[in-house]
Amino acid sequence: MVKKTKIPEITITRLSNYFRVLDEFKRREFYNIASYQLAEEMDINDSQVRKDLAYFGQFGKPGMGYEMTRLKEEIQKILGLTRKWRVALVGVGNLGSALLAYKGFQGQGFHIIAAFDSDPKKMGKKWAGTVVYDITELKSIIRKERIEIGIITIPAPAAQEVANLLTKAGIKAILNFAPVRIAVPKNVRLSNVDLSLRLENLSFFLSR
Amino acid sequence: MVKKTKIPEITITRLSNYFRVLDEFKRREFYNIASYQLAEEMDINDSQVRKDLAYFGQFGKPGMGYEMTRLKEEIQKILGLTRKWRVALVGVGNLGSALLAYKGFQGQGFHIIAAFDSDPKKMGKKWAGTVVYDITELKSIIRKERIEIGIITIPAPAAQEVANLLTKAGIKAILNFAPVRIAVPKNVRLSNVDLSLRLENLSFFLSR
DNA sequence: AAGAATTTGTGAAATTTTTCACAAAGTCGG
DNA sequence: CCGACTTTGTGAAAAATTTCACAAATTCTT
Ligand SMILES: NC(=O)c1ccc[n+]([C@@H]2O[C@H](COP(=O)([O-])OP(=O)(O)OC[C@H]3O[C@@H](n4cnc5c(N)ncnc54)[C@H](O)[C@@H]3O)[C@@H](O)[C@H]2O)c1
Ligand SMILES: NC(=O)c1ccc[n+]([C@@H]2O[C@H](COP(=O)([O-])OP(=O)(O)OC[C@H]3O[C@@H](n4cnc5c(N)ncnc54)[C@H](O)[C@@H]3O)[C@@H](O)[C@H]2O)c1
Numbered sequence: 001m002v003k004k005t006k007i008p009e010i011t012i013t014r015l016s017n018y019f020r021v022l023d024e025f026k027r028r029e030f031y032n033i034a035s036y037q038l039a040e041e042m043d044i045n046d047s048q049v050r051k052d053l054a055y056f057g058q059f060g061k062p063g064m065g066y067e068m069t070r071l072k073e074e075i076q077k078i079l080g081l082t083r084k085w086r087v088a089l090v091g092v093g094n095l096g097s098a099l100l101a102y103k104g105f106q107g108q109g110f111h112i113i114a115a116f117d118s119d120p121k122k123m124g125k126k127w128a129g130t131v132v133y134d135i136t137e138l139k140s141i142i143r144k145e146r147i148e149i150g151i152i153t154i155p156a157p158a159a160q161e162v163a164n165l166l167t168k169a170g171i172k173a174i175l176n177f178a179p180v181r182i183a184v185p186k187n188v189r190l191s192n193v194d195l196s197l198r199l200e201n202l203s204f205f206l207s208r
Numbered sequence: 209m210v211k212k213t214k215i216p217e218i219t220i221t222r223l224s225n226y227f228r229v230l231d232e233f234k235r236r237e238f239y240n241i242a243s244y245q246l247a248e249e250m251d252i253n254d255s256q257v258r259k260d261l262a263y264f265g266q267f268g269k270p271g272m273g274y275e276m277t278r279l280k281e282e283i284q285k286i287l288g289l290t291r292k293w294r295v296a297l298v299g300v301g302n303l304g305s306a307l308l309a310y311k312g313f314q315g316q317g318f319h320i321i322a323a324f325d326s327d328p329k330k331m332g333k334k335w336a337g338t339v340v341y342d343i344t345e346l347k348s349i350i351r352k353e354r355i356e357i358g359i360i361t362i363p364a365p366a367a368q369e370v371a372n373l374l375t376k377a378g379i380k381a382i383l384n385f386a387p388v389r390i391a392v393p394k395n396v397r398l399s400n401v402d403l404s405l406r407l408e409n410l411s412f413f414l415s416r
Numbered sequence: 417a418a419g420a421a422t423t424t425g426t427g428a429a430a431t432t433t434t435t436c437a438c439a440a441a442g443t444c445g446g
Numbered sequence: 447c448c449g450a451c452t453t454t455g456t457g458a459a460a461a462a463t464t465t466c467a468c469a470a471a472t473t474c475t476t
Binding site for chain 1: 421422423424425
């Protein structure tokens, strides 16, 4: 059934969350998990869980639920986490440095292979093991290193320009932290992490 | 019509985005903006824009669109951005330090009043102008300073514990950066910034 | 081996969200 | 002040997503 019906985007987010729940349950040494258990943990309906998984195959056993090891593997396959992803980060400032120092992504297969900055003071140095290159070298290094994902952590006014550089270099997905909406070609996947937006959301609910 | 019908949560996110677009257009010195312009900019349908705004009142003029200054003010009111929000941050590590150094939130009315950490080396010092307190002082300082929003930037295993401290101290909303699902009382608003989840999302779309 | 108990996978129903489409309200040029 | 335009606000229709509900599959108990 894979790729046949249109899969709601939110289903993908939930798959990631099922994965998290499975990790937590695994430590408690269960072998199987039922849809109602996953659902309870995530405050959703149990048939939602079954529908989400059924988009990709039949992983469960009636009467038994889902075998946890198997389900984790299946979700990993679905999300494309069985391979390594080569990532570049542009903008080694406050936020960029924090991301470079973070070891958590590595464990999930996301490897920051190269960093770029336009500040001569930062170029050539290493940050948490990653070399910081001159932004002018972006295209050649991204191609040479076969990097597919780009992270943008530069000030908003320069974000579009850098996004253009990234897409011209052949990057296929961008995670943008600059608080600005950037345009990318249709074949490039863009995901914005807009923290102000999140705070504004909290503000709205506190205000009512 | 305010608060009468149930407002979709995604409408709130779009309101924040309309606000961004208005900022961009403002620099170009227009007085009015039509729903179709906002919609075009955001790649959505123009009646979506009108529906979203109509939840909160009638801000537009037929034939003319929306007066930009007015609309910005209305959205600010709706999102609760006409007042200052007092924020506390827990965990002055890589990510926490970056957030403390960031001046962008200030401009939107979010002021990080106090920071907390459990590491004696960090306590008592200032980070980007914000005092770092001992985590044991959390409750008294949050109450004294009338802080309403908490940001969690500590390792995942300690996140639930700190969330408990925050809610017991009377905080009303939490922005959580730890990659773990935490439980909070129903009257506390929780928003998770899970960067791995975002990367996994990109990975899914790159894999298909 | 049969019967009770579970729980999946999935059509169908219900609900939510988006889009359509148009009357009503306003602008503008003459 | 009229007539041609433009664009809002909103019911109604369409589309998308979630929930219901149950036959079928599997296990468990005796
Ligand atoms: N720091 C935070 O906690 C935080 C929070 C929310 C959003 N953001 C956003 O993330 C982005 C980065 O924030 P920051 O605080 O790390 O900023 P920063 O000023 O500390 O770092 C920006 C870095 O980008 C580099 N840079 C600037 N223009 C460049 C270009 N054209 N090419 C390559 N490198 C370039 C600078 O040299 C600098 O090293 C900003 O858009 C900011 O709004 C940051
Ligand atoms: N650094 C990143 O870019 C990044 C990216 C994604 C997610 N995260 C998540 O954000 C969180 C923070 O990451 P980090 O890289 O800044 O970690 P870090 O280790 O650099 O900082 C954590 C800080 O929290 C403090 N701390 C630990 N336990 C505490 C407690 N019980 N009370 C008060 N303070 C406590 C530590 O002393 C330290 O200063 C983690 O959950 C991490 O998974 C970080």
